[in-house]
Amino acid sequence: MIKVRQLVKRFGQTTVLDGIDLDIQQGEIIVVIGPSGTGKSTLLRCLNFLEQPDAGTLEIGDLEVDVTRATRQQILAVRRRTAFVFQNYALFANKTALENIAERLVVVDRWPEEKAQVLARKILERVGLADRADAFPVSLSGGQQQRVGIGRAMAAQADVILFDEPTSALDPEWVGEVLSVMKTLAEERQTMLVVTHEMGFARDVADRVIFMDEGRIVEQGPPSQLFESPRDPRTRSFLRKVL
Ligand code: ADP
Ligand code: MG
Numbered sequence: 001m002i003k004v005r006q007l008v009k010r011f012g013q014t015t016v017l018d019g020i021d022l023d024i025q026q027g028e029i030i031v032v033i034g035p036s037g038t039g040k041s042t043l044l045r046c047l048n049f050l051e052q053p054d055a056g057t058l059e060i061g062d063l064e065v066d067v068t069r070a071t072r073q074q075i076l077a078v079r080r081r082t083a084f085v086f087q088n089y090a091l092f093a094n095k096t097a098l099e100n101i102a103e104r105l106v107v108v109d110r111w112p113e114e115k116a117q118v119l120a121r122k123i124l125e126r127v128g129l130a131d132r133a134d135a136f137p138v139s140l141s142g143g144q145q146q147r148v149g150i151g152r153a154m155a156a157q158a159d160v161i162l163f164d165e166p167t168s169a170l171d172p173e174w175v176g177e178v179l180s181v182m183k184t185l186a187e188e189r190q191t192m193l194v195v196t197h198e199m200g201f202a203r204d205v206a207d208r209v210i211f212m213d214e215g216r217i218v219e220q221g222p223p224s225q226l227f228e229s230p231r232d233p234r235t236r237s238f239l240r241k242v243l
Contacts, residue, residue, distance in 0.1 A: 001026040001191065002047075002160060007056035007067070009042050009215075016042045017053070018215035024160060027189035031202040031223075034212035035238060040195040043212070044162040047193075048082045049075045060159055080108070083153035087165040089145045091137045091152075097124060097144075098133040101151045123151045127181050143174025150181055154190075161185070163194040199243060203227060211235045 002024040009017040016039045024030060032040050045051040046067075047058065053067040060081045065074045091100050098120050105116035124130050127147040137145050146166055153161045166182070167175045179201050185192065186205045196202065202209050203223045210220040211232070219232045227243070230236045 003059040005057045008054045010054050028207050029186045030193045030208050031206040032195045032210045038212050039215040041164050044164050081159040083156035083158035083161045085149050085153050085163040085166050087169050089149040096134050097148045101155045123154050127151045142170045143177045146178045160191040
């Protein structure tokens with residue numbers, strides 16, 4: 001469903017993504033791991049045009065984009081097909097939980113307010129926050145805020161949800177509830193690409209784990225293979241530190 005070819009991103013003289021090739025099947029759950037500063041966030045951000053890549057092609061369904069020649073329209077189309085969950089939630093502080101989720105439906109997808117609210121309420125229920133619809137982010141726990149963040153991504157009805165370390169900013173007590181919402185989505189075969197340090201989640205939920213180092217995909221495979229018999233010394237050394 002998604003095909004990335006020779007994706008390159010540089011910041012100044014530094015090549016942060018050094019020719020990434022990646023295929024994602026519909027319904028696939030992929031976890032991306034790797035040392036910090038290795039380009040994991042940049043990869044996700046480039047897939048969403050939050051960063052402008054320097055080279056490569058991107059195919060999502062029937063949409064094919066040469067990233068260096070992407071038109072405004074193509075960029076918007078890519079954004080519509082890829083939803084993003086941020087480490088720091090990135091909610092609108094002046095909007096309620098419900099409004100945070102309904103916002104995009106109204107503003108981007110031009111749904112009537114009422115229809116958007118109906119779907120937003122359903123989503124709030126699915127992320128376990130039906131009773132906090134009218135709460136503002138400041139009065140929600142970190143775990144609740146991130147569940148709103150995930151709800152917002154669900155509302156986008158995108159082809160793929162990109163999660164960038166969704167539990168890294170959370171106090172440990174809130175990590176479980178966020179992972180559990182993500183697990184539910186995975187069981188429903190929502191296509192997702194998840195950057196995380198939660199190796200338990202990777203092991204239990206991922207169809208495929210990708211190990212990145214220095215802007216490249218070093219190795220990938222089913223979690224059992226990657227965790228138990230990594231082939232590359234860099235993967236082994238990384239796993240020794242985190243497992
Ligand atoms: P990871 O998510 O794997 O920790 P990142 O994708 O955030 O890594 O960053 C990869 C490299 O790119 C790092 O060296 C980082 O300092 C650099 N980088 C990321 N974003 C920017 C930016 N906006 N400007 C300059 N350098 C950046
Ligand atoms: Mg990162």
